[in-house]
Amino acid sequence: MKGIVFTEFMEMVEGKWGLDMVDDLIDVVNPDSGGAYTSVGTYDYQELVAYVVELNKRTEIPVSDLVYTFGTYLAASFASKFTDFFNECESTIEFLTHVDDHIHVEVRKLYPDAELPKFSYEQHSADALTLHYESTRNLADLAHGLIIGCAAHYGDKIDISRSGEVRDGVAYEEFKLTRIP
């Protein structure tokens, strides 16, 4: 998984629970990477899972909530770090329709081996979109949070209904998005 996810996660933990919480998580999880994350590196996804589990133990916030919250945090962080991408679009729905063929292309430029989730969508109208998420990592909650974070960035009010399943270790999640005017 891309290093930026780890550094942002640590930023979020530090911001919400303090620097000591970061140290505690690293001490307990004791990852192979030693917790020395850099945004341009690539690290084992399981390390992130372990942090979330540990964080859940310590804060008693459910894992899905934690992941979701991290999604909203990540979206806001991306919005400030990669403003160009966000500026190209005017709404959440428009942005989401560009994720697969635009942003992921940008990622692959530098990291041709990056393993990225697949997004596909059906746009029913300017305000209605069905987004299909497909990934070996069960991070639908993260995606959900990211969508919400995006909506916050664009100031959209979005109604989301989710349904999903896991087949052969691959998570398929469907997000039905409706923009509420």
Add this chain to the structure above:
Amino acid sequence: MTDDAPRLQRRYEREKRARIKAESILEQKSRELFATNEKLVKLSESLEQQVNERMQDLERARDEALASVHAKTQFLANMSHEIRTPMNGVIGMLRVLKTCEDKKKSERLIDTALESGHLLVSIINDILEYSKLDSVGIELERERFDLAAALDSVIQTFAANAHSKGLDLITAVSPALPSEFIGDATRIKQVVGNLLSNAVKFTDAGEIAVGAMRSADGSVEIFVEDTGIGLSDEEQKKIFSAFSQADISTTRKFGGTGLGLSICSKIINTFGSKICIDSKIDRGSRFYFHLNLPVANERSLAKEYQSKLAQTAVVLVSRSRARKIYLQKFFHEIGLGWFECCEHLTEFDPDYISNDFNCFLILDQDTPFDLEQSVAQVQKLAISNMEIMTLVNFENISGTQSEFFQLTKPLHHRELLDKITGIEVAEKQVEAHVESFDFSGKKMYVVDDNQVNLDVAKELFEYAGFDVVLGHNGLEAVEYLQENAVDLVLMDIQMPGMDGLSASRTIRSFGGKFLDLPIIAMTAHALDSDRKKSLEAGMNDHITKPIDVDFALTTIAKLLGVEAKAKPVEATKIHQEESRYTTEYLPEVEGFDFPSALRRVRGRELKLIEFVLNLAKNMADAPERLEQFIDAGNVGEAQQLAHQIKGSGANIGASALSKAAADIEQQFKQGIARPDRASRHIFHEEIAKLLKLSKDVEPVLAAKNNAKGSLSEREFIDLLKAIDVSLKTDLGEAQTLIDKLYQSTAQTHYEAIVSNIRSSYDAFKIADIHALIESTLGGIRKRE
């Protein structure tokens, strides 16, 4: 804080590691980027180079195309100049003629117009020939021919032109050259004619020699050399390319299309050889090429005369260096007892020559003035045991009242040899090969789907002693041969049902005695590739239809191991023998060659008439049948019909019909389902001619009259006189008479004279024809 210290320490370590990791990643990425960038730079460079190379290729192609266009434009410019000049001649003369009332003057105008017209045609022919060679290529014929005679005939054609420029034309054919080869004589004559025409064109003084000799490797070298303007190295390099003469000013000065040599070069390349040049500016040129031609007859002048010349001495007085060199070589090869040459008669001392020799003195005379001088000198020498001959341009014979025997230039070697050996042409045995072999007791099986061909073969081979059995197709042949023993099989190739090739393969497949059974292919396909096919099918040899009697009998005799009864006749005598056969009843019709057909039936004209009638009867509806087959899309039948008529037409002497049928057959072979209207039209016309002819001669057969005749000397003289008269009164009539004369003297000893008359007529040199006739008549009177 103490608790915090190790934690801070770890945090610090972690951050440091993250930084180092990030730096290393960045370092690696930057290297990757650099490498990728390098690759891109190289790629773009190589692309640029590729683009440059392609640009250069394109530029080269463009330049070549431009050069080719330029050459063609230049060619067109020359061409239009060349065409316009004679065209102006035609139009200008006609315009003047419109208002001209003086008969003599208008005749001259017409002559010039005609001459210009002829020139125009020859230019256009050149262009057509060239483009034809370029697109279709050449397929060489395989036929027996006399190379020396072929060269002689070309030389004769140019003699008048050369002599009128004051050039000496020398025939330099080695006496050791075999009398007959197999190859494409027409193409060889075309090339030599072209080279010779150039030699005459580009030589203002001196001599031109045309000759042939056998090289050490068995090939034949044919050459044309002159003492003309010569060619620089640069010019030699490009002289064979199309559209280019040595330089453009050449075109202006000498005319011509610049295609001739290019055409020649293509032809000789097809023979598997090339034309070479030895030349220096102002020192003359020698064009030569080597051909690998199979020998059909090993006899040669040298073999024929060798034993007869040991006691003969010849002294040549000539100013021509080439003539001296060549004749010296000639006489050496032929085994002459003594040869001497000198430039002036005064240099000659007759005492050197032993009295045992028969001595001949040849005076090479350029002008009558020289002759008078020489005669005086000869008289001074007081030579008693020596016969004197003069060598004179044939055009000058008439004006010379000479007490000596006159040889004509270009020199006919046989004439000279006959003279010095004392054998008169007329006295020589006129005996055909037919009588030279005896095949009595031998059984021959002839298979052909064409009745006329079978009839001819039966006539011919029964006479030679064969017991001839006939068959009509391949299957019949295979069946017959399984049950009956024969000595020889003559097999047509193209037959319905089982063709000759399959039949031969089948027969060979029986093994045993069938492996040794002599089978000869007999076909109208004269090409080399056809011969190969026959041999591959297991046949022993290949003869072409119409059957050349001598060749067929010689081939058969060789296969059967039959020896000739008498000494074979010389090649040239064969032609004389042929000329014995002239027709009494069959009229001369354009497109028919009855004399040669008569030969195949040994002069029995009634038999030939019978064949003609048969063919006419069988083929009366051939044009309709052909059209029906074509309309019905039945190419196979149509082609078969054309093939049949090609063969039987040739056999009975209907050469134009045979040719028309051959044209049509050829088109079918090329996959054309409907041969062009022109060839079909000719075919129809020729059949109509055949029908009319058969109607005309039918009563003859009924009358059963069996008299025979030939163009007598009397008739020949009368015809010449008539031509001479009509030259002054009616040129059209003259042309008709000359054509008649030409046809009735083909392959007789009059042929050379008549052919000169004809070529002079073609060049509209009326005065020359008159001179020729005068001299010929003079010659005959003198003999009498």
